[in-house]
Amino acid sequence: MSAIEPIVGRYVTVDLNGVAHRIYFEEAGQGRPVLCLHTAGADTRQWRHLMNDAGITAANRLIAFDMPRHGKSLPPEGFETEEYLLTTEAYIETVLAVCTALELERPVLAGCSMGGRIALQLAALHADHFSGFVAIEASDFQPAWYDIDWFDRPDAHGGEMGAALVSANISPHAPHAERWNTLWMFMQSGPGVFRGDLSFYTRDDSLIGRLGDIDTQKTPVHLIVGAYDLTCTPEDAKRTADAIDGATLTVMDELGHFPMSEHPDGFRPFFVDALDRMPQ
Template sequence: MPITRKSSAISKRWPNAMAFDLSDWIGRAAADRVFAWHCRGLSLRLVLRSTQGTCGLLLSDVPRPLEVEDLEQPDILIEGPQEAFDRVGQADPPPGSHSFGALLRHDTGLAISADPLPQAQALAALERLIELARPEAPYFEGHGFAHDATSVLGGRRVLRRAGGQEALIHWIETGEGPPVVFLHTAGADSRQYLHQLADTELQGKYRMMAFDLPWHGLSSGENGCETTADYRLTEAAYLEWVCAFISETAGEPVVLAGCSMGATMALTVTARHPELIRGCIALEAPMAAPGRRSDLLTDARIADSQHNPAYVRAMLGPACPQRQRDEACAIYAQARPGIYMGDLAYYSEEYDGARIAGLLRDSARPLALLTGSYDYSASPDNTRSLCRAVASETLWFAEMPGLGHFPMIEDPTGFRPHFMNALRYIERMQP
């Protein structure tokens, strides 16, 4: 394998860092069946260049190391000091070095050069490449709590918005007690909360429900329209669907829990309709989240069922079980075309925490905010900005070490203590 070696250097900035062999990394990728699957149909030269040497990989139906003469003509180039590559190879890399998407958005010392289209076409392979940099861990070791998914049942009913629009809404439900309603993220569906609903301890304390917005999961589109060509979610429509579900399906005030886009709406419902809310649990809630929409999410030259899951894989915690990482991304592989992009119109362009901060403070409802340390769409500091704006005595915030943007599905066991703390806080704050 062509690589020019120089004297080794161990990073002193990150105590856990080890000298990271780029040629071994390339070899692992070339032999990995998942990486090869994501490379099908490509013909792109990927080059890694550090202060210790250079090596490369042809992304193709049969990935292979590049010959020496091909190293000077990369389609995708990742370059920087050896210590920056060392951090990527850690079992617990610092936030920013944990995924290809994070490397693009953080100053880690690594520079990435590529045209946007081939980079997007190869995004699934590039995210898998970063996964392969870390020491291999068991695929899955079971849930660390009593778990019974067979008790989670589905339901359907026709709901109507205030403007008369209707849809056949699907939801999953289990348990008995005060109702908890979960709101899924942009482009996803209620399956993201299966493991919370399957938690037998929670089943004994709460009636838990998670529903699919129109055009998501097993819900129909609005008014018999099943095309998504012009889909664009608005705050007004989203607010009406959530209020309708709470009023007609839950039938009483709820603990409203949501993640990302769902967190922003959980906060919005709490701010504008506090009479429907016992408490709010907002996971990965930003003050604002600009820049998440990308035309590449709906570009016909890109396989969206590979690209879009990779777009979100970048925001997962690196130490989360691989099975759960794959499960989180599989939901995005099955979404209707254009839905993720349309949801981001609300989340990334319309939502603004500053507009509801005062209303949240005035609502006097208990607010529990949780954010993963590896999230860069709604980073912990972003959530802290929202907390400062709300400035409510009924607000509680905690950062979740090791978790990313989808904590409830990327690591249900690791997320569980944080969620339990949030529920206990909500109950403690009841009059």
């Protein structure tokens, strides 16, 4: 067996709000397209285990991209004088622009944390672009139980503080090496990026009023949540699923907020089950 992984990465430039953005994306597999969205403060590496899973990629083309400023996607020109604050509108525009640029035809959208939040926003507002939604560690809204300004300070390393904070969301059942690989991405996050993501995640409650607009008859919605997730708790996910007519929910007893990254073997059956619920 070759030591070279099947994941292939490339770049595409998309226009977002009139500004060119160079986006890094990677993919593996063939068949049904599944677009995967990473969490706040991280990047596509969170999905690498699933993308290297031949049992999943035999019939699914998994595609993941780094949001602007994340991973290998550069920030837009002029970032050095801007305060980064992600918005629902900009996030939606980015996901749709990547779908168009990559010529994805109604992919399944699988997002985790803020990726799950925007997946539900897209289910409410732009469902016709997708065939179904897998919302992982996703909820309607919950305010921060911490101060997001902690993570963007000139007198401290925001990445290290962010990693130390989000370690609270990783299950003690997670393999040691994958716990630290997961935290490494937060340690690498650019200055102000995690804070800017959290601004979207902890301050924009616009999804609450839109959950009733989601039509699961046309596009199924399945939520998955880990019991060790302190940020999006099983109660948060259940409240959200209950507000979406026809949505389904699975609780993972031994997983946390970054299941595909922190404990890939533990997450795999739940992801396979979720894909089985989506249209072929």
